Amino acid sequence: MVESIPSEFDYDTDRAQEWCWRWCRERGIDRRRFLKLAAVVGVGAAVEACDRNGRQRTSGPSTAPAPATTASSAAASANPGAWVKPVPEHDFVLHTTNAEMRWAGMGGHGYTTPNSRFFVRNHLKTARVDRATWRLQVSGSGVEAPLELSYDDLLKLRAETTVRRFLECSGNGRVFFDEIGRQKADGTQWRLGAIGVAEWTGVPLGAVLERARTKRSARDVMPVGLDELMVRRPMPVAKAMADDTLLVYAMNGEDLPPDHGAPVRALVPGWIGVASVKWVGRIEVSEEPLISDWNTTSYVLLGPGYAAEGPAKGPVLTTQVVKSALELPWPATFPAGSRTLRGRSWSGAGRISKVEYRIDDGPWQAARLEPPNEPLAWVRWSTEWDAPPGSHTVRVRATDSAGNTQPDTVPFNQQGYLYGGIVAHPVTVT
Numbered sequence: 001m002v003e004s005i006p007s008e009f010d011y012d013t014d015r016a017q018e019w020c021w022r023w024c025r026e027r028g029i030d031r032r033r034f035l036k037l038a039a040v041v042g043v044g045a046a047v048e049a050c051d052r053n054g055r056q057r058t059s060g061p062s063t064a065p066a067p068a069t070t071a072s073s074a075a076a077s078a079n080p081g082a083w084v085k086p087v088p089e090h091d092f093v094l095h096t097t098n099a100e101m102r103w104a105g106m107g108g109h110g111y112t113t114p115n116s117r118f119f120v121r122n123h124l125k126t127a128r129v130d131r132a133t134w135r136l137q138v139s140g141s142g143v144e145a146p147l148e149l150s151y152d153d154l155l156k157l158r159a160e161t162t163v164r165r166f167l168e169c170s171g172n173g174r175v176f177f178d179e180i181g182r183q184k185a186d187g188t189q190w191r192l193g194a195i196g197v198a199e200w201t202g203v204p205l206g207a208v209l210e211r212a213r214t215k216r217s218a219r220d221v222m223p224v225g226l227d228e229l230m231v232r233r234p235m236p237v238a239k240a241m242a243d244d245t246l247l248v249y250a251m252n253g254e255d256l257p258p259d260h261g262a263p264v265r266a267l268v269p270g271w272i273g274v275a276s277v278k279w280v281g282r283i284e285v286s287e288e289p290l291i292s293d294w295n296t297t298s299y300v301l302l303g304p305g306y307a308a309e310g311p312a313k314g315p316v317l318t319t320q321v322v323k324s325a326l327e328l329p330w331p332a333t334f335p336a337g338s339r340t341l342r343g344r345s346w347s348g349a350g351r352i353s354k355v356e357y358r359i360d361d362g363p364w365q366a367a368r369l370e371p372p373n374e375p376l377a378w379v380r381w382s383t384e385w386d387a388p389p390g391s392h393t394v395r396v397r398a399t400d401s402a403g404n405t406q407p408d409t410v411p412f413n414q415q416g417y418l419y420g421g422i423v424a425h426p427v428t429v430t
Ligand SMILES: Nc1nc2c(c(=O)[nH]1)N[C@H]1C(S)=C(S)[C@@H](COP(=O)(O)O)O[C@H]1N2
Pocket: 118, 119, 120, 121, 122, 123, 124, 167, 168, 169, 170, 224, 225, 226, 227, 230, 231, 259, 260, 261, 272, 273, 274, 275, 276, 277, 278, 279
């Protein structure tokens, strides 16, 4: 299936609108009324209105998922039914079909992000896939023995592996292209909450590829989602064969939740989130490089200074960059006095070797790292601050084991990927 993706933003907007319309139609709203509502109040609010209206019209319980609407204006553009788990405003900022984790909620939490707080990035909406009838097909020119596995077959491989790794959207931090660089990028305006670390349990993708007798001549491996869009992104065989590249069925010791790809998702550590395809139904293994809009137009760097690379319109994204976040609301307000500032830093290139912070225009100082500090996960850090009253900024910069440090600024790219620059967290001390 080849689909044209003009830009991630147009693409998401179109699909979201289309889906909202369909959702309303199922509730007995005619198109004229939907468009009229959407024109006046915006699509999100039109859907909410349809929902109220639909509930009045339909007798008996609806089979559609409950709308996750809240009263906030930020949530007004959110799509009801895009998620299965509750996404309360207290824990999440909602953007159409995506739910961003609020960093303040990680304050004082353990190393991993609880499933209930983990961000959700859905190109469309959470797919419901029945584990009992689920099958995984492995096929393509790169395998000698194409196969089909059930959920039990996967467990019977007896290769269960557990790793702690981050999962982060390549668009995490996108809002800073606008707020710092003064040039707004296309796509979901995430702040820094499109990241989480979980303990993932599954089987190495390599074990499945071996079972399918992957050829030496195989080049690319591409998991394909069972959602309507069939979200997919290829990786080279070497990445697919890495010990920690998994087909995951459990997250933080629980069955993988629907919003995170149940029954089985890919986990491609250190790579942009889209590589970790949810609701995997097929794995294509190819002797030829796999080329589609997902790695030529979407998830590539577009804009001034970025040149086409072969069939791709710009440099193709693979690993995530170094970033840091404070476990505080944005902006934060607290009373004057001594307190502990806490945060986390991570990198797609390894573990974190150093974290520094700076209050206002003061000197850069070392923060205290707290173990564990695992590669391709994150490290927690803290420092004491005797906060005087007034308006302040707290800046943080981390350095990873490969020697990458967060830069002061990041050059613009049209789709707003990989904003790893230093950000000034606004704090009002009262
Ligand atoms: N099938 C499918 N897989 C997908 C997506 C999707 O929409 N459909 N979104 C991708 C993107 S862009 C990201 S950042 C991660 C988010 O994973 P999460 O929702 O479990 O946090 O899933 C990836 N896998």
